[in-house]
Amino acid sequence: DVKVTQSSRYLVKRTGEKVFLECVQDMDHENMFWYRQDPGLGLRLIYFSYDVKMKEKGDIPEGYSVSREKKERFSLILESASTNQTSMYLCASEDNDNEQFFGPGTRLTVL
């Protein structure tokens, strides 16, 4: 079974802090994605990566950056957290048939 893990289930940070969210997959997938999910807004794509060292902006990249130094790991960085970045963050890994496997999510609260 594909397993996608995320570093934290719940995280509380203060405004202005730098926040790292990590995602690891164990199925050697090329493609990985970061989404945020908010009530009424659905899943919104922040960044994605189709290969190591490669990254592409999604629909809402402002305020975020990413790092893909190893194939299995895709990190999302909030350079200076703000209250409007309070959300559920979901990482996904994708196989060659475009099936996405999601991690359990990180619920981030920025105070």
Added chain:
Amino acid sequence: QKEVEQNSGPLSVPEGAIASLNCTYSDRGSQSFFWYRQYSGKSPELIMFIYSNGDKEDGRFTAQLNKASQYVSLLIRDSQPSDSATYLCAVIMNSGNTPLVFGKGTRLSVIA
């Protein structure tokens, strides 16, 4: 703008009935279509995919695709309370290397 539209619901159906979930998409060149189920507090999980016009059945689930009308639907037969969840439609727009576009989801409630 590449869009996938779903009625947000909630869609309420009695136990044992057929639940019909619909999705329309904006890009006529779209090739691949997916249905994900998301239980409250959980992550989405794939339940079906369809690539060709027509019906595709898997147990109690049937996906229907009509590319001419640009809609895809999911039918759930003999609905159970355990089917209560949000159902997300997702589409690969065009045939290129573009990410999935998700709809906002339809919340289904199956009443016992």
